[in-house]
Amino acid sequence: MKPEAKKDALLIEELPGETLIYDTKRHKAFCLNRTTAAVWQKCDGGTSAEQISKSICKEFGVDRQKDPEACSDLVTLALDRLARARLLSDSTRTALPAPRYSRRELAKRLVSIGGIAALVPTVLTINAAASQTATTCVTTCNRFTLGACCCSNRRTCTSTGCDGKKC
Amino acid sequence: MGVRVNPRELINEVASRLPAVAKPATAHAVQRLYWIRAAGEQRRNIKPFNILYVDSLQHEKSLNLNEILSTFEYDVELYVAENAKQRLFVHAGVVGWHGRAILLPGKTLSGKSTLVARLLESGASYYSDEFALLDPDGLVHPYPRPLAMRASPNLGPLKTHVFPGPVPRKPLPVGLIAFSQYEANGKWRPRPLSPGRAILTLLSNTISARRRPRFAMSVLPKVVANAAVVQSVRGDAAETVDALLQHVNWS
Numbered sequence: 001m002k003p004e005a006k007k008d009a010l011l012i013e014e015l016p017g018e019t020l021i022y023d024t025k026r027h028k029a030f031c032l033n034r035t036t037a038a039v040w041q042k043c044d045g046g047t048s049a050e051q052i053s054k055s056i057c058k059e060f061g062v063d064r065q066k067d068p069e070a071c072s073d074l075v076t077l078a079l080d081r082l083a084r085a086r087l088l089s090d091s092t093r094t095a096l097p098a099p100r101y102s103r104r105e106l107a108k109r110l111v112s113i114g115g116i117a118a119l120v121p122t123v124l125t126i127n128a129a130a131s132q133t134a135t136t137c138v139t140t141c142n143r144f145t146l147g148a149c150c151c152s153n154r155r156t157c158t159s160t161g162c163d164g165k166k167c
Numbered sequence: 168m169g170v171r172v173n174p175r176e177l178i179n180e181v182a183s184r185l186p187a188v189a190k191p192a193t194a195h196a197v198q199r200l201y202w203i204r205a206a207g208e209q210r211r212n213i214k215p216f217n218i219l220y221v222d223s224l225q226h227e228k229s230l231n232l233n234e235i236l237s238t239f240e241y242d243v244e245l246y247v248a249e250n251a252k253q254r255l256f257v258h259a260g261v262v263g264w265h266g267r268a269i270l271l272p273g274k275t276l277s278g279k280s281t282l283v284a285r286l287l288e289s290g291a292s293y294y295s296d297e298f299a300l301l302d303p304d305g306l307v308h309p310y311p312r313p314l315a316m317r318a319s320p321n322l323g324p325l326k327t328h329v330f331p332g333p334v335p336r337k338p339l340p341v342g343l344i345a346f347s348q349y350e351a352n353g354k355w356r357p358r359p360l361s362p363g364r365a366i367l368t369l370l371s372n373t374i375s376a377r378r379r380p381r382f383a384m385s386v387l388p389k390v391v392a393n394a395a396v397v398q399s400v401r402g403d404a405a406e407t408v409d410a411l412l413q414h415v416n417w418s
Binding site for chain 2: 010011013015017018019020022027029031032063103112124126127128129130134138145151164
């Protein structure tokens with residue numbers, strides 16, 4: 001399998017040790033840690049998952065001799081996290097194997113072979129604020145304040161009044 | 168933007184609802200036109216509605232003029248926040264402290280204004296209790312408006328106070344960003360946030376994030392670049408402010 005990253009309609013900002021991605025179509029923002037960002041950058045549709053895991057091992061100094069599968073598990077988990085965030089192409093997402101280990105289990109394994117737990121792939125996701133939800137609460141609901149938070153009962157405005165989700 | 172009122176006597180009340188940073192303009196064309204028509208004398212079989220029009224379309228009508236004015240105030244603020252070209256509006260309380268700014272981002276009812284009020288009592292200067300106005304260099308500008316708090320910490324209408332002293336004009340670099348959420352028995356136990364996580368959380372409080380994500384993604388990294396960023400629930404505001412000021416190491 002040769003994973004391919006989705007790159008269209010994305011804004012990318014590199015930070016020290018992290019990569020920020022903003023999806024301008026879905027209005028979601030993601031923060032990838034160093035490992036996940038490295039995996040994502042190598043998903044060019046021409047490099048296999050095995051080649052990516054070798055490269056990641058080398059880049060992050062994971063000892064393949066102590067645990068030959070640690071790197072491939074690391075990459076599988078990173079690909080799984082990226083797929084969940086829909087940062088991989090549709091064809092890649094359907095072809096991905098399920099990760100064998102959870103983040104916690106993988107962190108323990110990495111530590112046991114002298115790696116660091118911070119290498120465990122993470123993808124943080126948020127929805128960019130709709131303008132109404134990012135402002136102070138409203139006293140009345142109308143069609144222009146849908147989604148805003150009602151001051152009276154801390155519920156969002158719907159078409160019928162202050163009876164939406166808790167805010 | 169332009170505002171028409173009817174009757175004329177309403178103009179001072181309407182003007183008091185405009186952002187304090189609003190200035191008269193000489194342009195004849197406006198991007199957005201509000202018209203507030205107050206109910207006249209009551210006539211038989213006709214309900215005395217007050218009506219707010221925006222760009223010639225009816226926006227809201229109500230028997231209560233105050234509701235119309237509140238909607239007008241909300242809409243103006245939102246429109247400005249979404250469409251300002253050189254400023255990024257982040258929902259946050261802001262104070263100045265020894266040449267740098269403390270940002271207190273948070274959703275509505277998270278207790279920003281209470282913390283701002285406490286910080287002012289401790290000697291901070293007032294920038295805003297509602298929006299952090301960030302310029303393209305990541306500096307924060309004042310957005311003065313009367314400090315508004317609720318009678319109860321969680322619920323109830325806003326109780327507006329007067330301006331808490333003079334508002335500085337100088338933009339400041341951000342020194343500390345504290346994400347907090349009030350909880351009745353909460354204890355302030357701050358944990359540091361990475362720059363990436365801090366930017367994500369700021370994005371979720373940025374008014375024009377969806378409309379202008381490129382601008383937001385260029386400004387926010389500059390804001391967090393030299394700032395300490397912490398997050399915690401909090402209880403009593405006074406205790407939190409004491410603890411917050413211990414984080415402040417630039418004074």
